[in-house]
Amino acid sequence: MIFNLDLESEVPIYQQIVDAIIYGIATRQLKPGEPLPSVRSLSADIGINMHTVNKAYQILKNDGFVLIHRQKGVMVNTELPGVEPSFLEKLHADLKNLTAEAICRGLSREALVEQVQKIYQQMMDERRG
Amino acid sequence: MIFNLDLESEVPIYQQIVDAIIYGIATRQLKPGEPLPSVRSLSADIGINMHTVNKAYQILKNDGFVLIHRQKGVMVNTELPGVEPSFLEKLHADLKNLTAEAICRGLSREALVEQVQKIYQQMMDERRG
Amino acid sequence: MIFNLDLESEVPIYQQIVDAIIYGIATRQLKPGEPLPSVRSLSADIGINMHTVNKAYQILKNDGFVLIHRQKGVMVNTELPGVEPSFLEKLHADLKNLTAEAICRGLSREALVEQVQKIYQQMMDERRG
Amino acid sequence: MIFNLDLESEVPIYQQIVDAIIYGIATRQLKPGEPLPSVRSLSADIGINMHTVNKAYQILKNDGFVLIHRQKGVMVNTELPGVEPSFLEKLHADLKNLTAEAICRGLSREALVEQVQKIYQQMMDERRG
DNA sequence: GTGGTCTAGACCACA
DNA sequence: GTGGTCTAGACCACG
Numbered sequence: 017m018i019f020n021l022d023l024e025s026e027v028p029i030y031q032q033i034v035d036a037i038i039y040g041i042a043t044r045q046l047k048p049g050e051p052l053p054s055v056r057s058l059s060a061d062i063g064i065n066m067h068t069v070n071k072a073y074q075i076l077k078n079d080g081f082v083l084i085h086r087q088k089g090v091m092v093n094t095e096l097p098g099v100e101p102s103f104l105e106k107l108h109a110d111l112k113n114l115t116a117e118a119i120c121r122g123l124s125r126e127a128l129v130e131q132v133q134k135i136y137q138q139m140m141d142e143r144r145g
Numbered sequence: 146m147i148f149n150l151d152l153e154s155e156v157p158i159y160q161q162i163v164d165a166i167i168y169g170i171a172t173r174q175l176k177p178g179e180p181l182p183s184v185r186s187l188s189a190d191i192g193i194n195m196h197t198v199n200k201a202y203q204i205l206k207n208d209g210f211v212l213i214h215r216q217k218g219v220m221v222n223t224e225l226p227g228v229e230p231s232f233l234e235k236l237h238a239d240l241k242n243l244t245a246e247a248i249c250r251g252l253s254r255e256a257l258v259e260q261v262q263k264i265y266q267q268m269m270d271e272r273r274g
Numbered sequence: 275m276i277f278n279l280d281l282e283s284e285v286p287i288y289q290q291i292v293d294a295i296i297y298g299i300a301t302r303q304l305k306p307g308e309p310l311p312s313v314r315s316l317s318a319d320i321g322i323n324m325h326t327v328n329k330a331y332q333i334l335k336n337d338g339f340v341l342i343h344r345q346k347g348v349m350v351n352t353e354l355p356g357v358e359p360s361f362l363e364k365l366h367a368d369l370k371n372l373t374a375e376a377i378c379r380g381l382s383r384e385a386l387v388e389q390v391q392k393i394y395q396q397m398m399d400e401r402r403g
Numbered sequence: 404m405i406f407n408l409d410l411e412s413e414v415p416i417y418q419q420i421v422d423a424i425i426y427g428i429a430t431r432q433l434k435p436g437e438p439l440p441s442v443r444s445l446s447a448d449i450g451i452n453m454h455t456v457n458k459a460y461q462i463l464k465n466d467g468f469v470l471i472h473r474q475k476g477v478m479v480n481t482e483l484p485g486v487e488p489s490f491l492e493k494l495h496a497d498l499k500n501l502t503a504e505a506i507c508r509g510l511s512r513e514a515l516v517e518q519v520q521k522i523y524q525q526m527m528d529e530r531r532g
Numbered sequence: 533g534t535g536g537t538c539t540a541g542a543c544c545a546c547a
Numbered sequence: 548g549t550g551g552t553c554t555a556g557a558c559c560a561c562g
Binding site (some may be wrong): 159195200 | 550552553554555556560561562
């Protein structure tokens with residue numbers, strides 16, 4: 017599992033960690049039941065504050081992507097969350113904003129859809145690769 | 146032009162204004178050359194501070210969506226920005242994160258693509274409506 | 275005398291008028307002693323406020339570029355101002371800022387000087403053209 | 404890094420700060436990667452408001468001269484911006500106005516060019532000094 | 533009346 | 548402690 021963090025980014029570090037782990041789960045670099053590094057070791061590896069890693073893990077736990085056991089540490093949830101209304105809401109809101117800007121800039125529907133197709137496909141390909 | 150702002154949202158108010166105006170341009174509720182409300186009147190209407198509206202307008206100006214005229218006020222740019230690399234980067238990064246979570250949650254490619262298609266179509270329909 | 279005003283520019287209109295007239299004098303499109311259009315006619319031609327034109331003329335008068343007679347109207351001064359300390363100060367300050375940014379951006383001294391040479395030459399050429 | 408600001412000047416304070424920092428970068432008083440004072444400390448030092456300093460930093464960030472890190476603060480960008488078209492436009496427009504006035508006032512091309520040469524040279528000398 | 537600038541001071545997110 | 552956001556209210560330049 018590789019974390020490609022950009023400490024200069026406007027995106028908070030904890031959010032980047034969340035995104036990276038969800039990406040890892042999507043591409044099955046991280047398989048359900050698989051343990052994640054401890055808060056302590058991960059923060060040391062990346063060279064960031066423990067609180068930051070902890071915050072990321074808490075968010076992933078609340079969303080149902082990981083389980084946190086006091087003893088066994090953190091692992092990918094064996095029962096990943098489904099397509100919940102709150103996710104659909106966020107998805108819709110984000111897609112709406114992206115699509116609106118795309119339309120303004122003259123990006124065709126085909127080009128936009130192809131982008132989505134390609135990104136989806138690439139992640140599915142990585143699952144087998 | 147209706148602004149449906151959530152003052153309690155985590156999304157900054159100025160960002161919500163930006164999004165609303167881009168949406169308005171995409172759906173042609175706001176046509177190129179059309180004037181936008183003045184900083185003062187809009188802030189009074191929404192019940193927020195002048196500077197917050199101004200910040201939104203400045204962002205839209207920097208991105209090329211509006212022109213700001215010291216005396217005539219703010220209007221939609223007649224030459225809207227095109228598909229610039231920076232936009233494609235943002236689009237790709239955002240779509241990647243959304244897609245990763247969608248895959249984790251078991252949303253099929255067809256369902257995701259259909260969402261995008263639908264959102265795009267709805268906005269184009271609003272143009273004529 | 276052609277005024278190429280950009281009403282959308284951040285540069286105040288009166289300043290653009292001042293710049294245009296100084297440019298006209300430099301290239302001898304406007305010769306010493308030559309009358310300038312009246313405040314009223316110029317403002318009508320350009321389609322702007324009389325006060326704006328008047329402000330431009332007052333600045334030009336204060337700097338010694340034009341003479342304003344109550345009856346005869348406005349004309350280019352037959353004794354143009356020389357290289358005064360205040361001008362040298364402004365010139366130095368402006369050049370310093372431009373040069374600093376040029377250096378930061380990696381523009382070579384030769385390229386910068388060539389720019390100045392070219393601009394100077396073009397204006398002198400227009401004198402004869 | 405010394406800021407020689409004129410609070411009474413027509414030039415906005417935030418612009419003077421921008422100019423001073425660009426000058427500092429040009430003369431390598433500020434080296435790439437070097438941290439700049441925090442918004443709060445600088446504003447306290449100069450005796451002006453936080454937001455004014457922040458505005459200057461935002462402009463420098465947008466132009467690519469500095470990086471803003473939510474926690475680490477502000478630092479000079481290690482990859483300074485290059486000679487972009489927008490800069491060349493500004494450079495040309497400003498030089499044109501300065502040159503026009505110089506010609507009107509009888510400043511010779513040699514004298515003007517020498518000024519530029521001298522200013523450029525002085526800044527490069529300061530780099531080593 | 534428009535936006536631009538600046539101030540004073542508050543609370544929050546991040547690390 | 549850092550910058551980000553937002554408020555309330557002032558004065559100015561412009562036309």
